[in-house]
Amino acid sequence: MGNTSSMLTQYDIEEVQEHCNNTFSQQEIVSLYQRFCQLDRSGGGFISADEFLSVPEFAVNPLSQRLLKILDGLNFKEFVLFLSAFSSRASLQQKIEFIFKVYDSDGNGKVAFSDMLDVLRDLTGQFISEQQREQVLTHVLEESGYTRDSLLSISDFVKTLGNSDLKMEVEVPVD
Amino acid sequence: MGDPGKLNSSSSELDLDRPNLEDYLPSGTSIQQEPHGKLRLRDLLDISPTLTEAAGAIIDDSFTRCFKSNPPEPWNWNVYLFPLWCFGVVVRYFILFPARVLVLTIGWIIFLSSFIPVHFLLKGHDKLRKNLERLLVELICSFFVASWTGVVKYHGPRPSMRPKQVFVANHTSMIDFIILEQMTAFAVIMQKHPGWVGLLQSTILESVGCIWFNRSEAKDREIVTKKLRDHVLGADNNPLLIFPEGTCVNNHYTVMFKKGAFELGCSVCPVAIKYNKIFVDAFWNSKKQSFTVHLLQLMTSWAVVCDVWYLEPQNIRPGETAIEFAERVRDIISVRAGLKMVPWDGFLKYSRPSPKHREQRQQNFAETMLRRLEEK
Numbered sequence: 001m002g003n004t005s006s007m008l009t010q011y012d013i014e015e016v017q018e019h020c021n022n023t024f025s026q027q028e029i030v031s032l033y034q035r036f037c038q039l040d041r042s043g044g045g046f047i048s049a050d051e052f053l054s055v056p057e058f059a060v061n062p063l064s065q066r067l068l069k070i071l072d073g074l075n076f077k078e079f080v081l082f083l084s085a086f087s088s089r090a091s092l093q094q095k096i097e098f099i100f101k102v103y104d105s106d107g108n109g110k111v112a113f114s115d116m117l118d119v120l121r122d123l124t125g126q127f128i129s130e131q132q133r134e135q136v137l138t139h140v141l142e143e144s145g146y147t148r149d150s151l152l153s154i155s156d157f158v159k160t161l162g163n164s165d166l167k168m169e170v171e172v173p174v175d
Numbered sequence: 176m177g178d179p180g181k182l183n184s185s186s187s188e189l190d191l192d193r194p195n196l197e198d199y200l201p202s203g204t205s206i207q208q209e210p211h212g213k214l215r216l217r218d219l220l221d222i223s224p225t226l227t228e229a230a231g232a233i234i235d236d237s238f239t240r241c242f243k244s245n246p247p248e249p250w251n252w253n254v255y256l257f258p259l260w261c262f263g264v265v266v267r268y269f270i271l272f273p274a275r276v277l278v279l280t281i282g283w284i285i286f287l288s289s290f291i292p293v294h295f296l297l298k299g300h301d302k303l304r305k306n307l308e309r310l311l312v313e314l315i316c317s318f319f320v321a322s323w324t325g326v327v328k329y330h331g332p333r334p335s336m337r338p339k340q341v342f343v344a345n346h347t348s349m350i351d352f353i354i355l356e357q358m359t360a361f362a363v364i365m366q367k368h369p370g371w372v373g374l375l376q377s378t379i380l381e382s383v384g385c386i387w388f389n390r391s392e393a394k395d396r397e398i399v400t401k402k403l404r405d406h407v408l409g410a411d412n413n414p415l416l417i418f419p420e421g422t423c424v425n426n427h428y429t430v431m432f433k434k435g436a437f438e439l440g441c442s443v444c445p446v447a448i449k450y451n452k453i454f455v456d457a458f459w460n461s462k463k464q465s466f467t468v469h470l471l472q473l474m475t476s477w478a479v480v481c482d483v484w485y486l487e488p489q490n491i492r493p494g495e496t497a498i499e500f501a502e503r504v505r506d507i508i509s510v511r512a513g514l515k516m517v518p519w520d521g522f523l524k525y526s527r528p529s530p531k532h533r534e535q536r537q538q539n540f541a542e543t544m545l546r547r548l549e550e551k
Contacts (some may be wrong), residue, residue, distance in 0.1 A: 053527060057240065058236070060533045062536055124544065167224075170230045
């Protein structure tokens, strides 16, 4: 399944489905493939950052740059795996793991104060000063029993987000 | 945490003359209810709404949909359909196409042999020359339409030659202009194109009155607005036709109308055009094919079928801004032609969205966060 211009065979679909742990149905995978080919205008087998940013709805998203670091250069199989966290069949654990991955930009399995501050900065922009951001973050961390120097792991995330009703679902249009 | 959080004032003033993006985006994007309760760690860590929006945009977005040309479904080949289709191809390419080229050539000969004498010999008699040139342009456009066997149904009263009015229409391809022009010799505002199209633009279209713009020039807008205003006020000028979308859209959606046509202080007559894709898709995907290839595609298909509706002239209502007026007219046209409205600027095909949208979101988030910090 190297070249995106070729059609998907049944084997390809099943391979991708296995890779994403059956979070998408075969029809959804076909739809995602059409979408992948539509975005991959240069036909290189992966979607470049520029091609993602040509979708205005994505470009205006505050977390677009952070997501691009993960998305850049993904082939179709990895692309589906990336989106699998947003399927209705994905478990809460998978969704929390995805959020963790967005925070943990260096991939060392630990989320530090600076990581959380970076994300907060993306979300609030210039409308809050850096000082206020640090104050707010320190305040809520201390309230939950952490400190500024705490390194949060995935289990901390599960503990914090586990019992909130996390809504993170996108429907794949199937024609 | 003694002092109450204070927001920095935004250095970019929010563009008041843009319709609210949130009104158009799918419901998943607007935060369902305003979250309240004291701010906790999980509220800051839970970035799921923003992530969901991003994933939604990756999977399907309303902007890309506007420019998707849908290839026709392949037929089910079987014993009798395949030879029939082959026969159709032979007829289209080897009988119809040459006949159409012939018709077009005859049309050009007639046109040029009348236009050039009229243009030079009648230099003194401006009114007569103008009328004749108008008729000749309508004639050559009719020949063009015939060359793709255009089956056009016009509905509504034909445009009348009056000052202080402007015509706006949705845009699918440059042939929109030809289809409308064969009925009434409009003056038009267009992007200057290279090649033979540009040559046509600078010679023949000049005679009906044309205004050029250049998308890439930023200051261009003011210059163009002034030219538009001057044209509309002139009593002898041909009625002006504007495509406020500024770019070709695939005839299933409409993108935002530029407000330039709606702040000229005159009435706006909407025209809706809807193509029937039964034989060919008239959408000109300028990224995928040049205009010449697009025309050839039209000339080797059976027919181009479309409906044109001339709708009731609209005036700006007291208290209405130009943007609101533009959106109202866009709604009238979209409803008539069965098109869906999307909140995007057509020029985003060529550039990135302005940071104002993102800043709006950031401001909302920041305000909510600081408010909840104060709650007990």
